[in-house]
Amino acid sequence: MTQNFQIAIDGPASSGKSTLAKRLAQHYGYIYLDTGAMYRCLSLAASRAGIAPEEEKTLKKLLEEIEISFQASDQGQLVYLNGEEVTRAIREDQVSNLVSYYAAIPLVRQELVKRQQEIASCAAGIVMDGRDIGTVVLPQAQVKIYLIASVHERAKRRYLENQDRQYSDQSLEEIEEEIRQRDHYDMNREESPLRPALDAVHVDSSELTIEEVQERLITIIDEKKREKAENI
Numbered sequence: 106m107t108q109n110f111q112i113a114i115d116g117p118a119s120s121g122k123s124t125l126a127k128r129l130a131q132h133y134g135y136i137y138l139d140t141g142a143m144y145r146c147l148s149l150a151a152s153r154a155g156i157a158p159e160e161e162k163t164l165k166k167l168l169e170e171i172e173i174s175f176q177a178s179d180q181g182q183l184v185y186l187n188g189e190e191v192t193r194a195i196r197e198d199q200v201s202n203l204v205s206y207y208a209a210i211p212l213v214r215q216e217l218v219k220r221q222q223e224i225a226s227c228a229a230g231i232v233m234d235g236r237d238i239g240t241v242v243l244p245q246a247q248v249k250i251y252l253i254a255s256v257h258e259r260a261k262r263r264y265l266e267n268q269d270r271q272y273s274d275q276s277l278e279e280i281e282e283e284i285r286q287r288d289h290y291d292m293n294r295e296e297s298p299l300r301p302a303l304d305a306v307h308v309d310s311s312e313l314t315i316e317e318v319q320e321r322l323i324t325i326i327d328e329k330k331r332e333k334a335e336n337i
Contacts (some may be wrong), residue, residue, distance in 0.1 A: 110135070110230045110333070111245070112326060113238035116252035117299060118287045119259035121310050121318060122234035123250065127182070128319050129326070135230035139175065139182065140238065143217050144208040145195035146173045146186045151207055152199060168216050198273050202306045205287055209294040218242050218297075236291055239302035248329045250322060251301035254311040260284050 112129060114122050116194045123139060124263065130137035150171050174185045194200070198327045207213055214237075221242050225231045239249035254262075260281035267273040267280075270316045275283075281327040301307065306325050 109226075110247055111203065111225060111229065111243045112161040112230075112250070113246040113302070113305075114230045114232065114234040114250045114252055115144040115236055115240070115245045115299070115305065116234075116250075117236075117259070117291065117303065118284050119263045120252045120254050121262070121315065122252055124315060125319060128233045128315075129322060132319075132323065133230055133232075133326075135232050136224070136228045137182065138221060138224055138231060138233045139184070140217070140221055140233055140235035140242070141204075141215065142184045142195060143173050143176075143220070144213070145204050146184065146191060147171065147213060147217070148204045148207045149191060149195050149200050150186060152203060158203075158210055161210065161212060164207075164210065165212055168213065171184040172273050173220075191242045191272075195273075196270075196272050202283075205294075206291050209290075209296050211296045212243075214296050236299040237297035239305050239328060240300065241297050244302070247303045247333055248326050250325065251305040251307045252318075253307065253309050256281060256284055256288070258311045278323050 112135070113124075116122050116128050123141065126139075127137050129135070142267045147168065151158075151164060154167060156167060158164075168231060174188050176183045176185065182192075183190055184195060186195075208285050218237075218241060221233065225233065226326060227245060236240065239246055239251070260277055263284070264275070267275065288299075310319065313321070
C-alpha cells in the first residue's frame, strides 16, 4: 500500500460526497473521515447547550469539552458525541439548518481542521470529504475531486434520502430552496469558503448513477497512484 495516500473530495451539499467517499474508502481499504459529521456534532452540542454562533468564548469552551468519534457497524458508520450515538440526530432538520453558521466560525474550523489533519497524518490511506478539504485541510492530497450536480438533482437526492430514512417531511421545493441558500452561504463565507482547489478534477454527477461516478473516480485515483509509484 502507498504510504499516506490522501484523497480529498469537495463539493456542495448533497452532491454525493459522503456516499462516494465511503465507497472509495472501502474499495481501497482506507480510512474514511466524515468531516461534515464533525461540524454537525458541534452544532448539535451547541444547540442543546443553548449556545448561539456569536457566543465564541462559550463555543471555545464547548469545543474543548466535546469528543467526536466514529465506529463501523453493520448499519454503516456510527457517529458518537461524548459517547452518545448521534448518527440520526445530527441529520435532523434542526441541525441541518444550523450547521453552516457554526461551521463558518473561525475558531470552530481551526479546531476541527486540526483534528482532521492529525487523523490524516497517522493514516496509511484516507478519504475525506467536505467543503475545504483540498484547499485547507489536505492541500497536499495526491487526489483532489470537486464533485458537483445541479441544484434540482441534489434536492431530489436529499428528498428521497429523507423519505427513505424518515429524517424529515420537507417538500422537494423546500429542500431545493434550502440547498440554494446553503450554496450561497457556503460559497461566500469569509472562513474557508466552498471552492475547488486549483488542481482538483471536476466531476459532474447530475446525469450519472452513483456506480458510474464511482468508476470514474476510481479511474482518476488509480492514475494518480500510478504516477506516484513511478516517481518514487
